[in-house]
Amino acid sequence: MPLLSVESISSYYGDAQVLTDINLEIEDNEIVAVIGPNGAGKTSMLRTVSGLLRPRSGSIRFQGKAIERLPAHALIGLGIAHVPEGRHLFPQMTIRENLLMGSYGTSTWKDRAALIDEVCTIFPRLQERIGQLAGTLSGGERQMLATARALMARPRLLMLDEPSLGLAPKIIETVHSIIRTINQQGVAVLLVEQNAQMALKAAARAYLLENGAIVKFGSTVDFLADQSVRRSYLGI
Amino acid sequence: MPIQLIIAQIVNGVIVGSMYALFASGLTLIWGTMKMLNFAHGEFFMLAGYLVYFCYAVLGINPAWSTLIAVATVFLLGIIVERVVIHHLLSRPVWQLTTIVATLGASIFLQNLALHVWGADFQNVPYFIGGVLSIHGVRIAYQRLLILGVSCASIATLWFVLKYTRFGLALRATAQDADAAQLYGVNILSIYTLTFGFSAALAALSAAMLAPITAVNPYMGLSPLLKGFVVVILGGLGSFGGAILGGILLGIAESFGVLFSSTEWSDVIAFTLLVLVIWIRPWGLFGVEERS
Numbered sequence: 383m384p385l386l387s388v389e390s391i392s393s394y395y396g397d398a399q400v401l402t403d404i405n406l407e408i409e410d411n412e413i414v415a416v417i418g419p420n421g422a423g424k425t426s427m428l429r430t431v432s433g434l435l436r437p438r439s440g441s442i443r444f445q446g447k448a449i450e451r452l453p454a455h456a457l458i459g460l461g462i463a464h465v466p467e468g469r470h471l472f473p474q475m476t477i478r479e480n481l482l483m484g485s486y487g488t489s490t491w492k493d494r495a496a497l498i499d500e501v502c503t504i505f506p507r508l509q510e511r512i513g514q515l516a517g518t519l520s521g522g523e524r525q526m527l528a529t530a531r532a533l534m535a536r537p538r539l540l541m542l543d544e545p546s547l548g549l550a551p552k553i554i555e556t557v558h559s560i561i562r563t564i565n566q567q568g569v570a571v572l573l574v575e576q577n578a579q580m581a582l583k584a585a586a587r588a589y590l591l592e593n594g595a596i597v598k599f600g601s602t603v604d605f606l607a608d609q610s611v612r613r614s615y616l617g618i
Numbered sequence: 619m620p621i622q623l624i625i626a627q628i629v630n631g632v633i634v635g636s637m638y639a640l641f642a643s644g645l646t647l648i649w650g651t652m653k654m655l656n657f658a659h660g661e662f663f664m665l666a667g668y669l670v671y672f673c674y675a676v677l678g679i680n681p682a683w684s685t686l687i688a689v690a691t692v693f694l695l696g697i698i699v700e701r702v703v704i705h706h707l708l709s710r711p712v713w714q715l716t717t718i719v720a721t722l723g724a725s726i727f728l729q730n731l732a733l734h735v736w737g738a739d740f741q742n743v744p745y746f747i748g749g750v751l752s753i754h755g756v757r758i759a760y761q762r763l764l765i766l767g768v769s770c771a772s773i774a775t776l777w778f779v780l781k782y783t784r785f786g787l788a789l790r791a792t793a794q795d796a797d798a799a800q801l802y803g804v805n806i807l808s809i810y811t812l813t814f815g816f817s818a819a820l821a822a823l824s825a826a827m828l829a830p831i832t833a834v835n836p837y838m839g840l841s842p843l844l845k846g847f848v849v850v851i852l853g854g855l856g857s858f859g860g861a862i863l864g865g866i867l868l869g870i871a872e873s874f875g876v877l878f879s880s881t882e883w884s885d886v887i888a889f890t891l892l893v894l895v896i897w898i899r900p901w902g903l904f905g906v907e908e909r910s
Binding site for chain 1: 790
């Protein structure tokens with residue numbers, strides 16, 4: 383049984399259809415990349431999985447349980463952590479408070495103090511600035527805090543929306559090596575990136591989303607060998 | 619002008635201002651969290667005024683219990699109003715407008731209900747404690763000191779709850795980023811309901827304290843509502859600290875204003891201050907400039 387299976391999902395913003403018949407699966411401990419141009423529906427897809435956007439049809443199962451009708455706030459407790467595009471930190475709250483919010487909706491709340499120490503070993507920068515407001519952080523630090531906040535929930539599935547957006551190449555390397563570390567600790571990762579090169583390097587399998595529909599999926603080896611993918615998304 | 623008079627005016631300004639602060643922090647709590655204006659805030663104030671009148675002046679229950687009964691009842695009323703009038707609007711399009719109209723409607727309804735049930739007569743509530751404190755010729759009624767004490771204690775409690783409790787964390791998270799709050803397990807709709815209840819309770823507490831120095835009547839909520847909007851705009855909409863400082867600032871400005879003019883001018887002073895602030899610092903004295 384896959385960890386997450388998205389079956390024939392269609393979503394709309396008002397009357398405008400943004401997703402058409404999306405099918406996607408993630409196994410335990412897998413890194414799966416979703417690539418595609420700006421406006422293809424990548425973010426809408428993640429918002430649909432995490433309940434911020436209601437699908438009009440189709441179903442979503444997490445560990446076999448139907449979740450497409452659950453309210454957004456119920457999913458973190460099941461083990462789905464979503465780091466949205468643009469990080470969506472709580473800017474007027476300290477790093478510590480942002481991390482606490484990661485535990486808010488889960489059974490990890492009682493272990494929150496120990497968990498903060500634990501995630502800070504992965505992100506030592508955060509420990510140094512634990513009392514600082516999140517709004518004062520640099521772009522790279524924000525991404526790290528957003529990821530750390532998600533880890534505070536001890537998720538089974540981590541969904542990252544454009545983690546490398548707006549970051550310097552060196553920081554992108556760091557972020558991606560952290561993603562691999564997290565994955566090695568047993569967390570499945572759904573990685574949505576416009577930066578196809580980085581995403582395909584990190585993942586084992588990938589989906590290509592164009593105009594709200596999946597147009598190609600398979601192993602990243604196939605993606606990297608595909609002429610049209612190389613031309614359109616890798617600039618080779 | 620004698621120095622005692624100036625000191626007395628400052629103290630009185632701070633006392634009245636602390637009440638403005640308490641009342642306005644309810645408005646700013648709702649604005650900060652739900653991004654809506656509550657025009658029925660004054661009616662929660664009015665209903666609490668009547669509750670205190672009936673409990674204390676009519677039934678003779680002691681002032682502390684009367685206040686508690688009024689605050690708790692209005693808290694529940696706030697929750698009911700949010701569930702019945704506002705809740706279903708929040709997830710619909712143009713809720714920014716519909717909630718204004720809905721709270722205005724609730725305000726008119728509650729005002730007229732009070733008028734129908736209790737009549738237009740002004741009801742007087744006796745002081746909770748009598749006596750006057752006199753230090754070096756500066757005279758302050760104990761009732762006013764009680765007001766100051768209660769508002770300081772409640773503002774400190776509110777600050778503590780917002781800063782250090784799990785509920786406060788969820789409330790601030792909702793205010794700062796409702797989507798992210800939901801993703802991390804906050805049921806924002808129940809946060810909205812509770813915020814509305816707590817906001818109404820703050821209006822109720824200020825009404826209970828002020829009932830003995832103002833008369834209880836169906837329209838008593840109007841003036842604090844207008845002042846409350848002045849205070850939150852003065853301080854910066856949605857800023858809790860801004861509401862408190864704005865409230866005290868307005869209280870002092872008014873009490874000095876009446877030294878040089880008559881009492882009827884206090885509204886003129888308040889709104890002149892408002893116009894000046896909107897003109898010079900539209901984001902409020904303590905708010906942060908919004909950039910789009």
